Amino acid sequence: MNHEKIWNDILKIRAKAPLIHNITNYVVMHSTANATLAVGASPVMAHAIEEVEEMVAISDALVINIGTLSKSWIDSMTRAIKIANARKIPVILDPVGAGATKLRTQTVRMFLKEYNIAILRGNASEIKSLCDETHKTKGVDSLAKSEDVIDYAKELSKRYNMTVSVSGSVDVILKDQKIIKVYNGVPIMSKVTGMGCMATAITGAFAAINADCFVAAAEAMAVVGIAGEIASQMSRGLGSMEINFLDTLYNINLNDIKERLKIELYDK
């Protein structure tokens, strides 16, 4: 993975405009739809149990985000994941708030045990709480650092044979023996509501056009971090930060990625 590979995958997204089916939370539906469009993919939101099957059937990736979970949505998510597994399109799961309530933690564990999740994409507290019963999440905010939860992420990755992508001041993406650390990004990104959810939606876009989910997940976090860096330079606060992030993502080019990409690959 290097800047040229990332750029080629962005061009692929823009050329193919893959359809990304999102069953996500109310808070971020609008911003994740725009983030998906900004990277060049096509979002659709559909949660009714009567229609998720047909919607997954025309989609290129499924993004599940439990940020405002409820029982009826769990049923729809479950059916959508089943169909996605049968169709072999990648499922990207954002365990928003896992560790804050049993409903969230147990729902994510159930998804991980029963179905094939291609990429688990959360913050450090969420990832840790899925292994360590005692660890708590402060609502949807992390109380841990991504680099401190690598062993938990490895454990989950191994147990469920999936890529784990942990966001933080350093993003950690891992699968099997491989780890990519992404050093791009700026602190204000954590102050914009739904920034993590946008990263997950964008991960869905990369996974839709790249069969290697480990690389797709890392590329997404790099692009998000780079767009965040550029956007922050023209932003006065979290309001303009979100708008500038979307604009920057929409306009990102090879040179932006080449100049800014800061990653390390560990392959033992």
Place this chain on the structure above:
Amino acid sequence: MNHEKIWNDILKIRAKAPLIHNITNYVVMHSTANATLAVGASPVMAHAIEEVEEMVAISDALVINIGTLSKSWIDSMTRAIKIANARKIPVILDPVGAGATKLRTQTVRMFLKEYNIAILRGNASEIKSLCDETHKTKGVDSLAKSEDVIDYAKELSKRYNMTVSVSGSVDVILKDQKIIKVYNGVPIMSKVTGMGCMATAITGAFAAINADCFVAAAEAMAVVGIAGEIASQMSRGLGSMEINFLDTLYNINLNDIKERLKIELYDK
């Protein structure tokens, strides 16, 4: 319909601030509320079956948008449409994603058959799929062009005695023997999530103060297109495009409309 007529109707909206009841999708609730306010009307969102009757009873138009449909919302939409028909206030229906799933296609057909819809406002794929069982919609994106579905729109308009307003690079609005084509607008508008839904909400505002729904629908699309053109000149991407669209709509004046309006009326 000319620039002075459009401007007078905007002044009417601003003076009366008609109440527009929206039962719409989660993705666009915030942006359509702001679009409704920007044109000078007053939005209210209410979907509980227990209160839709009372809310419709104080409203000047009802906007129904099926973008994130579910069974219980269909019940509320149905009741709201019934009351709106009884009160003779215009119902504007946006068939978001019709053609992508049976739930959406069949719900729209049921509304059209059972109730009086004043204006059907969708993209070309949605409109076509309501006539042609074999036509598909890519999630919420069109796979057809508005000018290629005029015969389908005419058929629907005739069958259900309503105005059909098809958005696209050229917007086509038709009723009976009359067609208005609106050439205003810019391509980036299709990249902003909910732009079509905002057009539908704004159509509701015009229909609330203009008894001629054909003219109201065309005026709305012209104003949306013109505001989009002006906004695009100061926008760097889809994030700022949405913000500038709202700002421009809020500030639009007679001169903007006079200088930019590009429409053709066909009356055979």
Place this chain on the structure above:
Amino acid sequence: MNHEKIWNDILKIRAKAPLIHNITNYVVMHSTANATLAVGASPVMAHAIEEVEEMVAISDALVINIGTLSKSWIDSMTRAIKIANARKIPVILDPVGAGATKLRTQTVRMFLKEYNIAILRGNASEIKSLCDETHKTKGVDSLAKSEDVIDYAKELSKRYNMTVSVSGSVDVILKDQKIIKVYNGVPIMSKVTGMGCMATAITGAFAAINADCFVAAAEAMAVVGIAGEIASQMSRGLGSMEINFLDTLYNINLNDIKERLKIELYDK
């Protein structure tokens, strides 16, 4: 209450980042989450009856907003308020649209009668309609002025032993014999969807770190008004107004408050 007290409370919010549990309406979830983050607190949205108890248990304030109410949400709100009362964390209630439908008016009355609400925060029509059965609200817009409903607000405050905070061109906050009038703010604020809901969310942040809910409510309205004034000077319309409001709130400093604070305290 003066500019130094307000500033100290902002510093407290920023230092502690209290967790604010919001059960709010779909339209404003995104903007109220951002407003909560902008003032320095940490928002969480959770409405499932299965998880509200645990979420309230880790929160520092509970914000209830009935803007898109439905039966199942009333159940979750009720359970959340019960737990918040048991834990003695403040409950802030925004009666959005009370006076427009019975569902809204009666739900708010039930909450007021059965539970301890620390701060009732609404517009003048909403407040009046809770006392006067004949008064109507135009959807979610006020048909009355805050200064004209002071007697109703006093009556509610006395009856339910709570602070009442009425937004308007002049904000009126009252409890017992004390009234604070806040003269900060600009008219365009009423044109931004969810501005009142953002004020309520910010009230939750102040109440989370200040045991005196009367002062907390007044501080919140002053900060909202001041941020609105500054933001309006750089805004072209309601779209940029919302973004600049969030940015300004994020950057607000002692000097902004000192220079602009315009309040009157009445203590009889």
